[in-house]
Amino acid sequence: MSIRVYIYASKKEESQSIKAKLLKLLAKANIAVVDEEQAFDYIITIGGDGTLLSAFQRLQNRVDSIQFIGIHTGHLGFYADWQSYEIEALVEGLLDCVDKPPVTYPLLEITMEDTIGNKSKFLALNECSIRSNFGTMVSDIYVKEEFFETLRGDGLCIATPTGSTGLNKSLGGAVIHPRLDALQLTEIASLNNRVYRSLGSPMIIAKDEWLKIYPTIHGKETTFMLMFDNKYISDIEIQSLVLKISESRIRFANIRHTHFWNRVEASFIGLKQKQNNINQINNLLK
Template sequence: MKVALVTNHSEKSQKAMAQLEQELAAAGIEQDQAQPDIVISVGGDGTLLSAFHQYIHQLDRVQFVGIHTGHLGFYTDWRDYEVKELVKSLTEDVGHSVTYPLLDVTIEFHSKPDQHFLALNECSVRRINQTMVADVYIKEEKFERFRGDGLTVATPTGSTGYNKSIGGAVIHPRVNALQLTEFASLNNRVYRTLGSPMIIASDEWVRLVLEEADDYFIGIDQLNFQDKDVKQVTLKVAKERIQFASYRHTHFWRRVKDAFIRKCEDDEVES
């Protein structure tokens, strides 16, 4: 087994990283940043997102493990005080893993080559200065003309992030689907959209045909860019999937409860 390490620059993460390197060396586990079998992120969900994009061309052979050093995250099964236990589990590895869906994003431009991306969380499209106008197609059939601030398409694991903050549903990652969510849509006697999140099946896709404008802002996980040449964006469930080594995989709904509910319940008990 060969392991790669990715961390952020916080003091707590650096301390956990130092202990992790010591424990790996003591266990005789080789570190290889170029061709690992396991990628361990030390930090939070953002750090794991960075690790995912760093090893995005090796998804068929690498598994990910997350160590969390801050607030509870959705991609991290281990805490910074459990480094010794994690390394022990590596030495007892039997190859078990769980896989989650990814988002396939193709951006077509008016006057330059297409660009292709994979996303772990979501892709958002919006305009900076004015109302965004886009024809929304499901497969090859036009569904609606959207007017508003923007649209986001999220994976199930990404459904707890930006998607949830704009009214989207939380979806279990075993559901192989995507979610299309509007934010700040215009709905009145003249303009009308569905106005609610949509769950898109794995054999369907979303195509956003954009009105020509010079201020489109596109976010793909942590990557953000602005471009005036965007013609359309096509989004679908990717053929690739991310693998998480399941040495100790936390139940998804327990993660959701820990992130959004448990502190309030604890406060009620204490009061």
């Protein structure tokens, strides 16, 4: 079976240098490298998580038919499993993983309706957030068509399990394993006092449920900023948002996939890496 690969690299010099080396290795292994417009089986991103997110947003209409592989040139990311010095092992592993089922993660589906009835649909790998351009945002929140609460604050964040380690975590949300097909809603600077009340805690939304949000500013329709992953739409008049777990899932090549909790530990604690560094130094001193 022939393998077709598309390479999506950041413009940084290091990423472009790795791309040049990777092209030679792929050619030697008789693996075809194609352009974005052509059909391909795997996309290899070179950069960081931001590069992979950009590639995902560009190719989200093909997400069900391609597998992602990430090479990171900076700190350890949640989506980029490979270091720049491991590209030979990556190419060898690519030849052996064709028949392996991919590792999949849930995606967030966002359906936005504007004030004149036009609907747009987006996918997000990490999260979606909505904020007011000015003033306090007042949002009526429904869960599975049942009214839940009216929230007053700066905005809302709705995250996937893999996105739970990003903005969601900084807002006090829980870190959720991606094996759980769930969404998490967290409030951004909500007002809670004797007059205005909301839950004030993160909410975990099950796979068979969905959120519907009607945002206003003091009861009046106005413009908002909608962000999904590293993309944003500003100054848009939003009538409603529907957010749910997508039927589609992002797929990662099952060559070597880092355990989720190891990613969390490496990103936020780092004791294992420190101990590995100490052990390497001790071995050199022996």
